[in-house]
Amino acid sequence: MQLQASRSMRASRVQAPHASRIHLRPVVRAAPVANAAAVEAKVDWAGLAKELDSKSPLEIMDKALEHFGEDIAIAFSGAEDVALIEYAHLTGRKYRVFSLDTGRLNPETYQLFEAVEKHYGIRIEYTFPDAQECMELVRAKGMFSFYEDGHQECCRVRKVRPLRRQLGTLKAWITGQRKDQSPGTRMAVPVVEVDPVFEGVTGGPGSLIKYNPLSNVSSAEVWNFLRVMGVPTNKLHECGYVSIGCEPCTRPVLPNQHEREGRWWWEDATAKECGLHSGNVKKADGSTEQKKAERDLWINGSAVQGIDKAAAEKLAGGDRERDTLLVLYAPWCQFCQALEPNFEALAKDLAGSHVTVAKFNADGDAKDWAKANLGLTTFPSIVMLPKAESGFVKYPSERRDPESLGMWVKTLAGTA
Secondary structure (H helix, E strand, O other): OOOOHHHHHHHHHOOOOOHHHOOOOOOOOOOOOOOHHHHHHOOOHHHHHHHHOOOOHHHHHHHHHHHHHHHEEEEOOOOOOHHHHHHHHHHOOOOOEEEEOOOOEOHHHHHHHHHHHHHHOOOOEEEOOOHHHHHHHHHHHOOOOHHHHOOHHHHHHHHHHHHHHHHOOOOEEEOOOOOOOOOOOOOOOOOEEEOOOOOOOOOOOOOOEEEOOOOOOOHHHHHHHHHHHOOOOOHHHHHOOOOOOEHHHEOOOOOOOOHHHHEOHHHHHHHOOEEOOOOEEEOOOOOEEEOOOOOOOOOOOOOOEEOOHHHHHHHHOOOOOOEEEEEEEOOOOHHHHHHHHHHHHHHHHOOOOOEEEEEEEOOHHHHHHHHHHHOOOEEOEEEEEOOOOOOOEEOOOOOOOHHHHHHHHHHHHOOO
16 A cells, blocks of 8 residues: 555654554555456455455555446544544555435534644535425425334435445445444444445445455544544534434443433334334234244343243242242244343343343233333333332333443342
8 A cells, every 4th residue: 555655754653553464564565457347247245254354454545446446435424433434545556435314414623624634734625415305305294203203214315315326336335344433233343344225326235345444443542543644523523422413313322321412312112112002913804913923032051041921920929949030922023132242141141140141031921911020011020029129110221232231130139
């Protein structure tokens, strides 16, 4: 890679993510290939992802720009993903940057856009939502309808469709996604992949490649890099904002809150649980039947102990020899399914302690009993049943990662 001469001295001393693996040396560029499309089609992207997984963000960026040239662009949101632009600049290669201007961004974000353009001497390719669609949405539902019926419709008009149009002009794009941004939902973030959602300029599935150079680095590592390199950043970060989006949908977070808790906070509860009647499927004749699940949860050697209704009744009645952490679940519920790996990890962490981690299928005939005796309101519901006592304590949060659940268990029962 051919580094910018004016930045090479600074780059050589930066404590960047995976700094020990960054080799700031010129590389020999391959000669242009006559039939680039044919070569692209033969790339084993899953294999390349494994090969690049141990590489630094700078090396991944260099490979992306080398491969796609002007057919790839960096998606810049106006937050800490400005690190992507710094990495692209350090490669010495030409690069493109685009941003989605939803029309609802913070003033500080627009100010950062201008600062970035001046700092790097570039022009950001701004993409805007369709004016007619925005007008129709606002006229029909008002300026803040997302507080009442969720952010999906507004995001679809102001973000997803403009993004789809922009990506339809490219062969590849580069994002700032990291595995640590949303544990449980973003853990599968390969450094490069065939985009599973969007299509590129040639159209059709598999026509767009997605690079995630920051996948394996933490927020702390990214910020260390930004500070040392003197990169322009969003002033909102100085006010407690970590994840930054549109102004109405972004707020600062408290110390030790996860960064994604500053986005769409008002719908956290409904977005992470199933209503008790969500499993009722309406049939053609107007009657309903219970939704069927393809399989049960926490099976095949799981560390989570399954209990039947008789055992649940004993626990609810106070017949308890051990502290018991119990999840009330329905196999068909997508949020119970999403909880499965986290609850399994917690059960393994607590193996050998005085706390039993258990599951009870509270759907169907058991639903009314569980509502009356174990506080079931939505799926999943998690309760602690203290040893030799009656009653229960219900887990109050929508954060269901092993760390948060484990901390709650330790607060109530200890783990010795």
